[in-house]
Amino acid sequence: MLKYINIGTPRGAFILNQQRIKLAKLIQDNINSLSRSYGYKTKTTGGISYQEKPLGELEESAHKVLEALSNILLNDHYSQMNVFVSYITRKRFEEGFSFDEVVQAFLISKQIILSLIKKEALDEVSYLTIEINNVVEQFILEVAKTFNLCIKESLSNKVKFLTTLYETSLACTSKIKIEDIIDVAYQKLNDFLSMDSFYFALCDENCSKINFVSMIDQGDVLPKFSIDMDENVNTLTGWALKNRKPLLIKHMEKEILPVGFIKMGNPPDPLSILTVPLIIKDRVLGVISLQSFKPYAYNEVDLELLQSVAGNIALAVENANLHEKAHEASITDYLTGLKNRLYFTRSLGSEISRVNRYQSKFTILFGDIDNFKYYNDLLGYTKGDEILKNVARALSENIRESDVLSRFGGDEFAILLPTTNKEYSTHLITRLGLSLSRCDPPITISWGVLCYPDDASDKDDLISLADTFLKAQKGR
Numbered sequence: 001m002l003k004y005i006n007i008g009t010p011r012g013a014f015i016l017n018q019q020r021i022k023l024a025k026l027i028q029d030n031i032n033s034l035s036r037s038y039g040y041k042t043k044t045t046g047g048i049s050y051q052e053k054p055l056g057e058l059e060e061s062a063h064k065v066l067e068a069l070s071n072i073l074l075n076d077h078y079s080q081m082n083v084f085v086s087y088i089t090r091k092r093f094e095e096g097f098s099f100d101e102v103v104q105a106f107l108i109s110k111q112i113i114l115s116l117i118k119k120e121a122l123d124e125v126s127y128l129t130i131e132i133n134n135v136v137e138q139f140i141l142e143v144a145k146t147f148n149l150c151i152k153e154s155l156s157n158k159v160k161f162l163t164t165l166y167e168t169s170l171a172c173t174s175k176i177k178i179e180d181i182i183d184v185a186y187q188k189l190n191d192f193l194s195m196d197s198f199y200f201a202l203c204d205e206n207c208s209k210i211n212f213v214s215m216i217d218q219g220d221v222l223p224k225f226s227i228d229m230d231e232n233v234n235t236l237t238g239w240a241l242k243n244r245k246p247l248l249i250k251h252m253e254k255e256i257l258p259v260g261f262i263k264m265g266n267p268p269d270p271l272s273i274l275t276v277p278l279i280i281k282d283r284v285l286g287v288i289s290l291q292s293f294k295p296y297a298y299n300e301v302d303l304e305l306l307q308s309v310a311g312n313i314a315l316a317v318e319n320a321n322l323h324e325k326a327h328e329a330s331i332t333d334y335l336t337g338l339k340n341r342l343y344f345t346r347s348l349g350s351e352i353s354r355v356n357r358y359q360s361k362f363t364i365l366f367g368d369i370d371n372f373k374y375y376n377d378l379l380g381y382t383k384g385d386e387i388l389k390n391v392a393r394a395l396s397e398n399i400r401e402s403d404v405l406s407r408f409g410g411d412e413f414a415i416l417l418p419t420t421n422k423e424y425s426t427h428l429i430t431r432l433g434l435s436l437s438r439c440d441p442p443i444t445i446s447w448g449v450l451c452y453p454d455d456a457s458d459k460d461d462l463i464s465l466a467d468t469f470l471k472a473q474k475g476r
Contacts, residue, residue: 085139089146099147103140110136164192165305169312176323178202181316182214185288189309194297195290197270201237202278202286202317203229210237210286240275240287248303249273251295272297276306278314285314333407335385336392344406344414349459351418352452361454363425365415366466367447372411375441391443394435398428412470413445425449 089102113132168188175181182200189195200214208229215222232238240247249255252271270291278285288310292298331343339347351362369375369391376384388411395405395413404416417425429447436443448469456462 085142086146089143090150099144102143102147107136107140164188165308168309172309172313172316173319175316176320178213178317178320178324181313181320185309185313186214186216189290189306192305193274193290193302194292194294196293197289197291199289200286201289203241203284207241207284210241236273236275237287237289240277241284244277244279244284246277246303246307247273247275248298248300250298254295268293271295274298274302274306276303276310278310278317280311280314280318285317288313336389336407338392338396338413339404339406341406341408341414344404344408344416345459345463347404347416348462351416352459354418355452360419361421361451363417363420363422363449363451364462364466365417365425365429365447365449366408366470367413367445368409368470369411370444370446387439387441387443390439391436391445394439394443395432398431398435408466409470414466422449422451425451 110132114129117129117132168185171184171188172181175184185200186198190198196218198214198216199212201210201212203210209226210229210232211224211226213224215224229238229241233242236247236249250272252269252273270293272292272295273289274291275287275289277287288306290298290306331339331346333340348364354360355362369387372384372387375387388407391413392405392407395415399405399415399417402418406414406416408414415428417428426449429449432447433444436445448466450456450462450465452462456465
């Protein structure tokens with residue numbers, strides 16, 4: 001065995017290179033058994049103490065480091081190895097490993113290689129030993145540099161996390177329409193989280209139906225639809241709603257799931273899914289879901305953000321529902337369920353603006369039930385209320401979806417008929433009369449017809465003419 005070589009000479013450089021190649025091949029041939037020796041004993045190496053660790057991720061670290069060191073021995077690719085060190089450090093940082101644990105893989109792998117050098121008597125003059133020490137020292141400096149950068153990025157992401165949480169919560173709770181809440185939530189979350197697909201679903205009061213009120217797939221807005229909860233309880237959405245728990249799927253193809261998922265658009269199917277139920281006061285309101293075609297697009301931090309945002313979204317949705325109910329009550333007649341006079345007059349103003357803009361016209365019908373006081377006096381007010389409900393139902397069944405039917409007063413009704421003339425209104429009155437004649441008891445209504453802009457120049461004129469007609473009917 002050579003005791004002295006001059007690596008500055010061609011022969012010395014050749015011998016050292018041969019030793020490198022032999023060591024690299026020894027590592028590669030035995031890399032599995034060598035990496036398994038990582039972390040089995042409690043030692044102090046280079047001032048770093050490490051405890052016995054289970055196999056798996058830690059063994060993988062040692063395996064990769066040994067592989068990298070064997071490649072550098074063979075190819076002298078120092079720059080590429082620094083890229084590797086940066087990659088493995090970031091990966092371990094994201095998995096929650098400490099700086100000491102990341103360094104362990106390099107220190108222990110170094111000890112394994114030095115032991116192998118000694119065992120095989122490859123380096124009596126210590127050139128390989130010095131080289132391995134220098135390489136690992138360089139690697140550990142790169143670990144420290146990358147780890148420090150990861151910490152800074154983590155703090156920056158934490159600030160962005162809190163900012164996104166604050167801005168999303170503030171923006172959502174300031175909205176009173178569910179559509180606006182959804183738009184804000186999508187825009188804010190899309191700035192922080194990667195998503196190819198997004199959907200927002202709300203349950204009905206009994207949680208028997210799931211209404212997908214917003215669905216966006218690769219930037220395209222998809223049609224709304226509803227599904228029955230009972231038939232879809234085993235979908236990811238149904239599971240999250242039934243169990244009131246979030247779902248974090250990092251890789252759809254590698255995780256065993258007892259449930260399916262709702263396909264949103266065209267292939268490919270999502271690989272990463274983040275789904276969180278919207279819960280308030282122990283009630284499930286719906287679910288919000290983010291999906292990505294990339295694996296491992298979401299982690300526990302993303303889940304924490306979405307859960308925090310979901311709580312504020314749920315509160316905003318609840319407030320929007322209460323506001324909508326209050327608004328609906330203010331424009332709805334409590335007895336018949338028809339729109340009331342307030343809603344009718346507002347609709348009248350909107351229709352006048354539209355007609356003026358497009359040079360069109362519309363008509364309104366208004367009238368009261370003939371001899372309604374007689375029914376109340378003879379049959380009682382309970383029967384009178386029933387008659388009003390029957391009239392409301394009969395009128396509703398004979399008008400278009402675009403028409404506005406309202407209970408204008410006690411026994412008075414008004415119908416706004418967009419883009420119509422008096423001829424159409426006359427035919428409609430005949431049809432309404434036939435329907436009312438089939439009520440129990442048979443009912444008749446005396447109708448008046450007004451056309452805008454033929455009979456009046458503005459909303460006030462129309463209302464005034466209608467009131468005059470109705471008062472004349474009362475005085476008969």
